[in-house]
Amino acid sequence: MPDPVRIEADYLIETAFDPRQAAEIMAGEQSSGTFVAVPGETPELKARAAARVERLDLVDEVAAPSLPGAGKPAGSKPVYRRAVVTLSWPMDNIGPSLPNLVATIAGNLFELKQFSGLRLLDLRLPSSFAQKYPGPKFGIDGTRRLSGVHGRPLIGTIIKPSVGLSAEATGELVGTLADAGIDFIKDDELQADGPACPFEDRVRAVMAAVNRAADRTGKKTMVAFNLTGEIDEMRRRHDFVLAQGGTCVMASVLAVGHAGMIELARHTELPIHGHRAGWGALSRNPGLGWSFPAWSKLWRLTGCDHLHVNGLANKFSESDESVITSARSLAEPLFEHAPMTTVPVFSSGQTIRQAAGTWAAVKSPDLIYTAGGGVVAHPLGIAAGVEALVEAWNAAMAGVAIETHAQGNAALAASLDAYPAQGA
CATH class of the missing domain: 3.30.70.150 (RuBisCO large subunit, N-terminal domain)
Incomplete structure (x- = not known):
């Protein structure tokens, strides 16, 4: 130690x-x-x-x-x-x-x-x-309590298009996703508080949709609202999300900085979803910068409950080995009496195809698995995209080949055609 x-x-x-x-x-x-x-x-x-x-x-x-x-x-x-x-x-x-x-x-x-x-x-x-620095307030236990998801990863998506939708259109998309039973939705890191989609208008529209779906289904989708900004702005935005019944906030950690994240964590009553936008500038050259296990320890100290680790076979330059090392590192205790573990968030070009490999690598359901195009671009619609991703994970955790599992599930079968394996 x-x-x-x-x-x-x-x-x-x-x-x-x-x-x-x-x-x-x-x-x-x-x-x-x-x-x-x-x-x-x-x-x-x-x-x-x-x-x-x-x-x-x-x-x-x-x-x-x-x-x-x-x-x-x-x-x-x-x-x-x-x-x-x-x-x-x-x-x-x-x-x-x-x-x-x-x-x-x-x-x-x-x-x-x-x-x-x-x-x-x-x-x-x-x-x-x-x-x-007490670290994450919620972690996986608090995230599961607020999302109602137990025993498996949280299946999530990202608002797509990333920017350009109005607050009303964003609410409509979230309503469709929530009706389909998705566990988790996040703003794209590029979606802020611009005139085309003001933060408070977006939160109102999204939470109205989430609450309507929850009244029908009994399940309240967790939405990570991007409140990245100056410290007072982030406090005000957090309080607005909380007042509207939201269950998660998001910040781009490098843009906010360590002091900003510390102050946000001291103020928050909701889990903090940490986005690592800009990470490649610190890591892409293997002879310069930081390793993720070292870098992420500092953000765990600031209070990040979730932290992005990229994903297997991703659309960026990071190797699968690096992604796996990053994800595993978030479960390693920082201190003997204060583990400060943080939930890894898999993203970047993820579909039903990476579920089995991710499960084989981390052997833990304590993660968030987000797919943007892997959900909203499903040929049978968004609800089928959500269903297919959940079933892909059910198959992976049961040790069943995805092709075998898809024989009894139309949504998953359509996904196999829509998202072919690499090299196929």
Whole structure:
């Protein structure tokens, strides 16, 4: 478990210099040191405040630098060595402050010339962070209680078209989906509070449709309304959703920032659906940025109840292996007495085809599985799209081949034709 008095972070580094020397430079830059010795940096101060290189394991060598702008030693042709490095910092440097933690573990170090690659892989935090930041208020248990879905994933969709619908048209679409029995609906991250579809008008129209369907079916669909904005705007929007009977709010975490998400979580009485729009800029280059397990720990601390992890065979660039690692990481406890687990949200080009693979990978029903076109573009209509997705998951969890299960279900059979397997 984490050291009670030190912060630890693991990095993958690439450097043309001696890896130990480069790691020491990184530790100095991110604590008491700078590019030259200064009079005040006494041995006593360094012993008290300097970051330490706790571990360094060489991984491999490459002939060319992964990133531009890196320095190299004078003389012979450089060899770029990669290593996994663990640094640690005393808690007395910053205390349990999440914004200052980010500056410490992921600040200027990415710009150091000694590195032609640098990626934050993981971090471990003292329990004092859990005392200050309680993490998700709802998680999977609260999400299941509010949605009424137990024993299987929440089956969801995204409002499509993403933008361009009026508030009234959005309400009509949600009504159709809710009548079909869908568990979860979310705004697209691009849908905000513009003049064409004002936030309050959209919430009124959507919740009227949700409540009408609930009166008929006894099931209240959970809708994640995108309230991304300035802190006071998010508080007001949250309160409006709550007053209208809504059961979830959504924010784009990178757009809002850590401090904004912390304040939203302190205020909210509803689950927070965290969208990771912009994540690719931090992760797509394997030699730079963050790994999802490290990055998501910070958003779990801020209070995100749900967090996007992409999806298998997705429309973006992320590999299935990375998606699976991301999803599993959200179930790993942050602290021994405060697990702070967050619900993984699978999305991006998902259909009935990825259900079996997702189940095989995570072996847990504690997730949200969202399909936009995989629901609303079903050839037999939206209700059939919802039914097919639920049946695909029933088959996956029962260990039955989807083709076999589809023999007794017209909606699922039509989905197999509408969404062919990759390479078919």
